[in-house]
Amino acid sequence: MVVTEEDKIFAKNFNINDLPDVPAGLPPHLKVKQNRVVSKKDAPVDTANAIYSGSHVFSGVDNSVKLGNFYEDFKVDVISCTETDMEFDMIGIDAAFANAFRRILISEVPSMAIEKVLIANNTSLIIDEVLAHRMGLIPIAADPRLFEYLTENDVPNEKNTIVFKLHVECPKRQSRLQVLTKDLEWLPNGSEFLKETGGSTSTSTTKPKTYTSFSCSQDSLPEFADNPITPSYLDILIAKLSPGQEIELEAHAVKGIGKTHAKWSPVGTAWYRMLPEVVLLKEVVDENAERLVKVCPMNVFDIEDMGNGRKRATVAQPRNCTLCKECIRDNDLADLVELRSVKNHFIFKIESTGSLPPDVLFTEAVKILEDKCERVIADLS
Amino acid sequence: MEHGSFTNDSHASFTLAEEDHTLANAVRFMLNQDPRVTLAGYSIPHPSLECVNVRVQTTGDPAREVLKDACQELMLMNRHVRSVFDKAVSEFMVEYARLKAEKEKKKKAEEEELQKQRELLDSMDIESN
Ligand code: SF4
Numbered sequence: 461m462v463v464t465e466e467d468k469i470f471a472k473n474f475n476i477n478d479l480p481d482v483p484a485g486l487p488p489h490l491k492v493k494q495n496r497v498v499s500k501k502d503a504p505v506d507t508a509n510a511i512y513s514g515s516h517v518f519s520g521v522d523n524s525v526k527l528g529n530f531y532e533d534f535k536v537d538v539i540s541c542t543e544t545d546m547e548f549d550m551i552g553i554d555a556a557f558a559n560a561f562r563r564i565l566i567s568e569v570p571s572m573a574i575e576k577v578l579i580a581n582n583t584s585l586i587i588d589e590v591l592a593h594r595m596g597l598i599p600i601a602a603d604p605r606l607f608e609y610l611t612e613n614d615v616p617n618e619k620n621t622i623v624f625k626l627h628v629e630c631p632k633r634q635s636r637l638q639v640l641t642k643d644l645e646w647l648p649n650g651s652e653f654l655k656e657t658g659g660s661t662s663t664s665t666t667k668p669k670t671y672t673s674f675s676c677s678q679d680s681l682p683e684f685a686d687n688p689i690t691p692s693y694l695d696i697l698i699a700k701l702s703p704g705q706e707i708e709l710e711a712h713a714v715k716g717i718g719k720t721h722a723k724w725s726p727v728g729t730a731w732y733r734m735l736p737e738v739v740l741l742k743e744v745v746d747e748n749a750e751r752l753v754k755v756c757p758m759n760v761f762d763i764e765d766m767g768n769g770r771k772r773a774t775v776a777q778p779r780n781c782t783l784c785k786e787c788i789r790d791n792d793l794a795d796l797v798e799l800r801s802v803k804n805h806f807i808f809k810i811e812s813t814g815s816l817p818p819d820v821l822f823t824e825a826v827k828i829l830e831d832k833c834e835r836v837i838a839d840l841s
Numbered sequence: 842m843e844h845g846s847f848t849n850d851s852h853a854s855f856t857l858a859e860e861d862h863t864l865a866n867a868v869r870f871m872l873n874q875d876p877r878v879t880l881a882g883y884s885i886p887h888p889s890l891e892c893v894n895v896r897v898q899t900t901g902d903p904a905r906e907v908l909k910d911a912c913q914e915l916m917l918m919n920r921h922v923r924s925v926f927d928k929a930v931s932e933f934m935v936e937y938a939r940l941k942a943e944k945e946k947k948k949k950a951e952e953e954e955l956q957k958q959r960e961l962l963d964s965m966d967i968e969s970n
Contacts, residue, residue, distance in 0.1 A: 511873040524874045530918060536926045538933035548929065556870035557922070563863040819930045826923045832864045833916040836857060840843075840909050 486519050492800075497734065499783050499799040509554065509803060539807075546818035549735070550806040558732050558806045564825040565730035567718035570604045571815040572622060573597075574723075576712040578653055578671060583705045584639075591699060595626075595711050596723045598641055599692040599813035602713070604726075605824075606683050610714045616650075616672040618681070622689055622713040623647040623672060630701035637701040642694035644711070648684070650674035653710055672712070692814025726821055728811040734801035736781035740773065744796050749773035752793060755786050779807075843905060853904035855895045861885065865893040871911040871918075877902050 486494065493506045494516075510516070513524035533552035540547050550558060577592040584591070602622060610620040624644040630637035650672035678684050699707060718725030738760055744752055745766075752773045753761045762776035781799070788794040810818035845853030857864065865883040872881035872895075880898040897904040 511870050513874050513876045513878070522876075524876055531921055534921060534925055536922075536929035538929050541930060541933055541937070548926075553922070554870055556867045557918070560863045560867045563861075568863070819926075822926060823923055826919050826926070829864070829867070830916050830919045830923075832860065833912040833919070836860075836864070836868075836912045837909055837916075839857075840855075840905055840912075 486516055486521050490516070490519065495803050496737065496800040497803060499785060499788075499801070501785065501788050501794055504801075511554070511556075541817075541819055543817055544812050544814060546810045546812075546822075548808055550732075550808050552804055553806070554804065555806075558808065560829055561808075561822065561825050562730050562732060564828050565727050565810060565821060566725055568828055569726045569821055569824050570609075570715050570717050571724050571726040571813070572600045572602045572604050572607065572713045572715055573721070574600070574624070574711040574713045575610075575716070576714075578651075578710045578712070579708075580653065580710070581706055581708040584699050584701050584707050585705075586699045591707070591709075594698055595709075596721070598644075598696060598698075599815065600689065600713055601692040601814045602689045603683070604715050604815060607715045609716070616712060616714075618650065618674040618676055618678050620714060621650070621672055622678070623651050624711040624713065625652065625709075626698075626711065627708045628701065629706040630703050632703045634703055636703070638697055639699045639701060639707060640694065641691040641696040641698060643698075644691055646689045647710075648678035648680075648688075651710055651712070671710070726813055726815050727818075728813055730808075730810045730821075732806040732808040734803060735805040735807055736778055736783055737800040737802055738775045738778045738781055738787075739798045739800060740775060740796060741798055742796050744773040746771055748793065748796065752787060752797070755789075755793070756781075757784065757786060758782055760787075845904065850903040850905065851899045851901050853897055855897065855905075855908060856892050857895060858892050860893050861891075862893075865895060867915055868895060868908070868911055871915045872897060872908065875907060875911060877907055 485491075492498075494510060497507050498505050510523060513522070515523045517523075530552070535549075535551040537549040537551070538546070539549065574595045577588075577595050579588050579592070582588055582591060586594070600622065607622075608620045610616060614620060623646070625647050626639070626644050628637065628639050628643050651670040653671050655669040655671060679688065701707065716724035749761075749763055749771050753759075753763055758777075758780040760775060760777050760781045761773050764772045764774045766772050783799055783801070785799065787797050788799065810821060812818045812821055816824070842856040842858075843853050844856070862885070865885075869881055869883050872878050877899050878897065879900055881896065883893050883895045885893050895908065897908050899907050
């Protein structure tokens with residue numbers, strides 16, 4: 461056989477992907493593998509994400525995220541948003557991001573929490589340590605961005621400490637008394653407890669020393685002038701007092717992060733799940749359809765009339781699915797239904813403890829991740 | 842901190858102090874997406890140590906630059922996430938306020954209607970028999 465010059469040129473420029481009958485992009489079965497986790501009866505499959513840029517190079521597909529694509533594809537859908545709770549959909553992003561945001565929300569977004577409790581008197585049933593611990597866990601409705609961290613060498617001042625006073629006494633010959641967070645009284649001028657100065661050297665002209673050194677009153681600051689600092693909820697039970705018992709203490713709240721102690725976590729929970737996708741592989745009719753509808757506890761399926769007395773199951777509310785796998789327990793149904801999760805669609809929920817609204821918390825979390833990147837870049841250059 | 846060799850800067854490990862899975866996993870993702878990278882991974886040497894080791898091997902570019910680019914891109918993506926999120930929230934708030942106003946208007950209208958009917962009923966002096 462003679463190889464002509466033309467053949468050579470053809471061979472040189474030949475690319476199989478240019479042929480008209482070679483499909484472009486990933487074949488459908490791989491596409492499903494790439495984008496969906498499938499919950500099988502015993503275990504989920506295809507859980508891993510192919511994140512390597514060259515993963516699909518033999519299918520002629522570039523797997524790298526280009527910033528351009530991301531800019532076009534990324535979407536956020538807010539489902540609900542109140543002062544304390546928020547649900548939104550994050551679409552077109554990898555789990556690495558969703559998880560980073562979740563981890564930062566829980567352990568790295570700062571908030572204010574009681575760190576020091578100075579107990580002057582406690583004759584209640586609850587011992588001092590436990591009482592102090594309970595105080596620490598009370599969520600405080602104060603914007604942490606207005607405060608600074610109290611470092612080891614700092615003195616507590618109006619920029620880094622919030623002081624609360626608690627003084628309750630249950631009078632004799634009365635019924636038991638509940639001590640609630642509404643009994644906490646904010647002291648904008650700082651601590652009222654005097655420090656022991658050791659000897660009578662202090663003259664009456666110097667201001668007596670307390671446990672904080674505020675240079676001005678916090679309620680003279682514009683941020684707190686009209687909204688005094690309180691706990692997030694005023695009905696949290698701190699202790700119960702019997703007649704004749706008394707608690708007198710001062711609680712100092714400082715800024716911190718959840719990594720140090722969970723009391724500084726600004727969220728009750730922050731969590732996400734992938735969007736469930738329920739697929740009927742074959743038509744599910746009549747008895748099976750009714751069975752399917754009955755078996756699902758979350759009412760995912762619905763029945764549709766096909767006319768002449770026949771019925772067909774439809775997937776009405778896939779979002780409700782909790783992946784409980786009840787519908788694939790029986791073998792015959794397992795062949796009909798496939799439970800998938802969309803790998804890049806996250807249903808994200810944030811419950812704030814009250815220091816900041818959840819949408820602000822999320823933006824703060826993203827900012828913290830940005831700062832981390834910045835720090836690494838600065839370290840490397 | 843970088844641990845690499847003087848002769849070949851395309852392979853190196855980096856120790857990031859005071860970081861954990863949060864950043865390392867995201868950075869690993871970004872590195873893997875970069876076509877210049879042949880291998881990227883991270884490990885935490887010990888749970889009580891506050892650091893992660895990130896390993897980067899490239900096809901020839903300096904590993905340090907590639908890691909820097911990954912962080913840079915991660916930062917840009919975060920910025921984009923933030924702007925999209927803020928926009929979505931403000932749109933939601935507007936929509937929410939609108940719906941709420943509409944609902945209240947409807948409720949008010951209904952109440953007025955009811956009131957009118959009641960008045961009408963009162964004014965119609967119906968004789969009971
Ligand atoms: S997994 Fe559970 S919730 Fe989801 S469709 Fe099946 S039965 Fe319903």
